[in-house]
Amino acid sequence: MDQRSQSEVVGGSTEGTLSVRDAVYKLLREFGMTTVFGNPGSTELPLFMNFPEDFRYVLGLQECVVVGMADGYAQTTHNAAFVNLHSAAGVGHAMGNIFTAYRNQTPLVITAGQQARSILPFDPFLGSTQAAELPRPYVKWSVEPARAEDVPLAIARAYYIAMMPPRGPVLVSIPSDDWEAQTSPVDARIVSRNLRADPDLIAQVARTLDGAKAPAFVVGAAVDRDRAWSEVVRLAELHNARVYVAPMSGRCSFPEDHRLWNGFLPPMRERIVDRLAAHDVVFAIGAPAFTYHVEGRGPHLPSGTELVQLTDDVQVAARAPLGTSVISSIRLGLQDLLEVSAPPAREAPPSYQRPPRVPEPHPDSRLPVSWVLQTLNDLRTRDSIVVEEAPSARPVMHGHLPIFESETFYTMCSGGLGYGLPAAVGVAMGKPGTKVIALIGDGSAMYAIQAIWSAAQLGLPVAVVILKNRRYGALHEFAQIFGYRPDEPVPGTDLPDLDFVKLAAAQGVQGLHAETAEQFRQALSQALEADRPMLVEVEIA
Structure with missing residues (x-):
């Protein structure tokens, strides 16, 4: 056996190649993902040999905890978080919070351990049957690479998909013997993440808003996710529009002490229609139109009320029951609207009335x-x-x-x-x-x-x-x-x-x-x- 083949057998680097493990750490470092959230199992242990000093491992005591921590971290850092789970049972434990990350549109790159390729035909203990199918449909993409040397490319693709709007979790299943294999290094690339709407559609939305007598804005979690807080405040002030929070929103997207803030819409069709009865145009911004929790009847909006929608999610646009939907980055779409919208002067709507302060409870009573x-x-x-x-x-x-x-x-x-x-x-x-x-x-x-x-x-x-x-x-x-x-x-x-x-x-x-x-x-x-x-x-x- 010559020196080159010996190096390949023991997992050492040959010229121009790296171990899969080193190639993945290099790639994660370039993506700014040096924090690993995990709960380790046997099939994950090869990943952590010679763990780099510039990485940190954050241990959760159950896989749902691991994914929940990663979700909060990714939302606040505005970058995908890296998660490492055990094979089938570990992914199963995590599925509740993977589902939540999918609904939250939180970018997570989830890797799951898998048994060694050589024993997969024998349905081994802790092996994951159809590992890429297990987390679907609540990941944007899921794969078990066909070859060990394809693992870094799969993780790179997973990262780009996780970060593209609408963001969300992805999963890569990795057999335990892949980490020592040799592969070519993969460099991080620049991939555009911003969508910008057709200017003609933006102009059409602006005309609709400008022509409204009493417009209402319904803001959803995507406003805050896309850091469009100041833009939505400016546009609401420009139009003197009442602002409602979309049903079941996971973020705050408008200051709740602002003079135009008008409370939360309930997840019930008939009650939404009642709340919006005074408005002739409803502008749903970064929110579905609408999220319901109970069965309802009748129209989705008051009679004669027009709906326009700005969303970065093609599925949200496709399932809107009526109106015009514009697909765009929320922040960029609002910036474009601010450039072309020129509404007439409108009277300020009445201020929202908060419930009165609660008096001090009696010492002998349970606290309200x-x-x-x-x-x-x-x-x-x-x-x-x-x-x-x-x-x-x-x-x-x-x-x-x-x-x-x-x-x-x-x-x-x-x-x-x-x-x-x-x-x-x-x-x-x-x-x-x-x-x-x-x-x-x-x-x-x-x-x-x-x-x-x-x-x-x-x-x-x-x-x-x-x-x-x-x-x-x-x-x-x-x-x-x-x-x-x-x-x-x-x-x-x-x-x-x-x-x-x-x-x-x-x-x-x-x-x-x-x-x-x-x-x-x-x-x-x-x-x-x-x-x-x-x-x-x-x-x-």
């Missing part, structure tokens, strides 16, 4: 969630970040916990639980020095409670507020839509005997319990001032 959220709003700084997963409290939050600035609110666009706690950890990693508040229901918390261990290990200043109503509260409210009486029991929804202070302590995080107004104020103040993770468990009515 409205008062708890009002107090959180009083004590937090304006630029602190709220990551929310408390479905039963969300309607109350809309009235008592306003969001004021771009990139200071995150929740899941999917409705899948187990996202909020790990996402708060990832957001804190991506926004160092910023106070992150995880506002989590007690039922939601138990889907991914292990995430607070990662926060403790990383020393992140996350204040975790657990709203403890001892049940799946959202289901009690939702049951009435299906005919349950308000006082009728809903089987399987009670959550007695959970102790979050002890659960926190077991993972290295200080926890505080609050039942009275004074206890909550003191505990919350302590958590907001801490430079490490702290948990506040608050008993609510």
Whole structure:
């Protein structure tokens, strides 16, 4: 055996080639993805031999935690996050948050370990049958490369696809013996990520908006994702248009103390029509038209109201039930509209009326969630970040916990639980020095409670507020839509005997319990001032 073939056998580099492992690390470094989120299994171990000193490995104690952390990190850094999962079982554990990342349009490059190619024909232990099919349809692209030397090219393609609008997760399944194979290095390329609309269509939308008597804007998560906050504010002010938040939006896309802000649309067809009845033109910006949660009847808009839509998602444009849809980067599309739109002077619409402040609760009574959220709003700084997963409290939050600035609110666009706690950890990693508040229901918390261990290990200043109503509260409210009486029991929804202070302590995080107004104020103040993770468990009515 000559010297060259010996080098190939042991995985050493020959002239002009690298091991697949080294080629992938080189590529990830060029993409700015030197943080690896993972929960390792046997088939992943070859990836981490000679782990580079300029990379860091962030451990999650369950795969859904891993993907949730990566989602929060990717959203705040505006770059794809790199995730490493175990084969079939690990991807299965992660699927809930992969689904959420898909709905959130979060760019993730997910690699999944696979058994060695040589034993795949024998259906080996821990092998993933049809590995590329497992995560579909909730990834933009999925592949197991035909040859080991194609792995770097597959990861490069995955990155470009993940980052192109609408962004989202992708998956590459990699057999464990691929990492030592020799391959040619792959260089990162510049690939355009911005779509710009046809100028004629932009001019048509501008004419429609300019000719409206009472336009309404409906803003969705894509506004904040595309960093188009200031553009949408300027266009709304130019038109004196009322601004509504699209149903089930995962981001805040307009300041909720602005004179034109007009609240949240419900995910119900008839109620949306009622809310928009005063408007002759509705402009959906970075949002579907519309997201529904329950069955409805009748028209999607009031009679005589025209719909125009600006979206970076061809699927959202294709399924709009009516109107004109323009496909474009949200930020670039709004900039183009600002250039050509020239509306007549309009009177300012009436200001939105927030619910009145909640009085101090009686010392002997359970704390109303409205008062708890009002107090959180009083004590937090304006630029602190709220990551929310408390479905039963969300309607109350809309009235008592306003969001004021771009990139200071995150929740899941999917409705899948187990996202909020790990996402708060990832957001804190991506926004160092910023106070992150995880506002989590007690039922939601138990889907991914292990995430607070990662926060403790990383020393992140996350204040975790657990709203403890001892049940799946959202289901009690939702049951009435299906005919349950308000006082009728809903089987399987009670959550007695959970102790979050002890659960926190077991993972290295200080926890505080609050039942009275004074206890909550003191505990919350302590958590907001801490430079490490702290948990506040608050008993609510």
